[in-house]
Amino acid sequence: MKESAMRKSSSLLLATCLIAAPALGQTAPATPPAPAAIAKPPVTTSDGYLKAGQAELKRLIADRPNNRKARNVIIFIGDGMGVATLTAGRIFEGQQLGLDGESYVAEMDRLPHTALVKTYSHDAQVADSAPTATAIVAGIKTKNGVIGVGPEAIENDCAATAPFKVPSLFGMAEDKGYATGIVSTATITHATPASTYAHTAQRDWEVDANMPDAAKAAGCTDIARQMIEWPHGNGLEVMLGGGRQHFIPATVADPEYPNAKGKRADGKDLPAVWKAANPNGAYVWNSESFAAVDPTKTSKLLGLFEPSHMQFEADRTAAGGKEPSLAEMTTKAIAMLSKNRKGYVLMVEAGRIDHAHHGGNARRALQDTVALNQALKAAMDSVDLRDTLIVVTSDHSHAFTMAGYPERGNPILGVVSAPIGTPTLAKDGKAYTTLGYANGPGAVSATERPDPSKEDTGALNYRQQSLVGLSSETHGGDDVVARAAGPKAHLFKGTIEQNTIFHIMRAALGL
Template identity: 55%
Template sequence: MPSAFIRRVLMLAALGTAPGAVLGAPAATTDEYRAQGEAQATARRAPPKHGAKAKNLIIFIGDGMGVSTITAGRIWQGQAAGQDGESTQTAMDSLDYAALVKTYGADAQVSDSAPTATAFMTGVKANEGAISVGPESKVRDCASSKGHELRSILALAQDAGLATGVISTARITHATPAASYAHTPGRDWESDKELPAEAAAQGCKDIARQFIEGEVGPKLQVAIGGGRSMFMPANAADPEYPTKTGSRKDGRDLVGEWAAAHPGGTYAWNAAQFAAWNAEGKGPLFALFEPSHMQYEADRAGDPAGEPALADMVEKAIRHLSRTKKGYVLYVEGGRIDHAHHAGNAYRALVDTVALDNAVARALSRVDLDDTLIVSTADHSHTLTINGYPSRGNPILDTVKEGGKPVLDANGKQYTTLSYANGSGAVKAGGKDRPDPATEDTDDHDYRQQSLVPLIAETHGGEDVAVRASGPGADQFRGTIEQHTIFYLMRNALLGSKGRKR
């Protein structure tokens, strides 16, 4: 008679582990580890069978969510729930297929979000700072970008009559979401305030204006994020923060223009308005919850006007987009993982990683994987490391301890499990003068992990990231692939031969 643990393992292999949960105690004995391994191996002998073609596509992007962030986020998620963090099964972990992804850009060994988002959105690598224009375009050179605009997977979906939506916890005009609807050699040209006069004279438009006037933006049935100021004139007060104003120099009220062009639509800037929107209704939604980026998940409860959780935004978007019989494409970014890492603040990065995972779990609960392809990946990594030899169960934000005893460096000081290769957490003096984190509260939400090289902001990392997928076409996500190949795998699963006519 198999033990209770082995029976649980066999049940999980047959049914799939619940995301973000460990049933009972984790494996701890030789027999239990063997049973766990055998069960996972057995489950992989019969790959999941789904439909031949995807009707729907949901793309989840963790901005800056490298493999170390995935691992640390998993551990934090489990520990925060009072479980064994190391063996926790997240929603992203439950996706059936995986590959490693090369993230270098057309002109960069370590890329920023603009070219990496361009790669998986359009199928072409771009130069640093460029959004959805080919590598022939020079950065911040409007004239060179003309004729090299790249159409995104959302543009192709709209051609085929599919519904489309974009969600980001960053500004909706920020690089990653903008790659779905805008074309620019200058990622910072989010409003006309940043657009150089020469570029404007050569015919380039700022990103917010492209959202309103471009090919893809006006057809989006759902567009949710931050970045209100990019759509508001400079003399207009923000509705949530009266001392702040819009950023547009041209005096245009782009929110008003969107409302005029979508008479049945809903514009929302707070949680109550979002909650009141009827997702089953015909009218589209345009929601901008902050003048700039949305709140970090860790700070969301303190937002003056309220902001919905990413999972709630995804659920309502799916409910609305599912009304279209031909299918839909939903593009979702957890954008603030990246910002927390740049600040050297692992806590907020991990909390936002879990928020993205909760959104994946919510999507999985709402869709049928026989007709919906779900893809989860990152645009790039960061310099976060998980180091030392901490014992199993050691709090991920704590200092390294083995068997409950602190592990000391060569100078007799402790160090944290998580650290950065560079960033604002660098100490001016190393060696014996390095501050001992044992004297600090490493669980504090504002704590910045120590780093080696002092920089104003921590940088991206250039190692491969993971892509994981379930649903029709998911079995093609395997091995090591170029980042722009993701576009073709998604296109083929969703549109087949029709998608090749661009």
């Protein structure tokens, strides 16, 4: 499936719809929490800035490369988390805490080594998540739309693609006796988590019902089955995310939403198949059963917490936490994987940052970015950086901007104001927001642009205005950031190709 204007799968269209309806049976809060009070900058004098700069220089000088072999690797991926999202997310997090957002130090900012990463795919200036994730975990650039196969593959052509499967770091690690795990707030069969275990000519083949008969006849297997039947080592030890409908038959009711059913056309009950093969493993589908899992007594863990994607963080907390947070899943995954004496490889994806941006909804994107920071902190509190390489990056950016000349301390979700409380006016005499999109569903179709100063721009469902009207905002093609700490982290420097991330992680493990 090639799209002329933008790349988006059916699951991303569903995700965009979920901006208005977060999850089956759930409702978003009508009124968002009030923004924190504006905090004063922690540094207020020339001497203070000079001293702060000297302190940072001292920290940089003191840093020493860690050339040890890594026992563990954790790769965090903020799907769609470009530089503007990083910056706005930092300010948002600081302001929510009542602190000076501009100088706030987010958990990602604490990682000592940084590189810019080129995100183009083999056939596109602006990539989708399938080739970029493949680059990160398999070390090659490939075409938009395909997962775990080389650039020789032909999208949607099963037979032509089959000879060009490429091994992932996760398969390599499993074959060498390491434990492996994947955590995502998207469907666990979505492009980024699927890159760890799947090989497919079409990223949308998450379930057999999505596959054409010709692909089935040619022997192609849907992504959900590939995860359950993964042939490396003894299989993935941890799989936590959404996408329950891809694993249960179309004739079976969902355990959480009785009016919803599975999507499998082949009648297979994949959680039951997995449980039969792993009698000491645990299959869970809500926060209560997840919390009850004892890692010391559980060999493997499969968690599928929504029929489709998991809820946005803002909606998850509003609904009372009926599914675990990204931080809770990360902590449990590390506890499960750490039992392997040789080590482990873990991917943690904040997949819904991307979906919120596709919907032109900065509030949810930033809140999910904060959730990724919290997951990173949970990992940093759980591991020893002397033997664990942690990498935080993104697969691509978005057409998301942070602009204007707002005064320091201006609410990041508000209109541009200088001084605060006095909106800066555009040529049409109306205010405009600091955050916006170059394209997307927030475009103004009427001849007269609405004045955002008369709207609640911090509301959960507010869509920032955009320039070009599209049903779904698109990815951006600009470089993203990779940050790292631990063994071989110093190799993240300068500007690197995205597929080089794989080679650094593999070198750290000594594979």
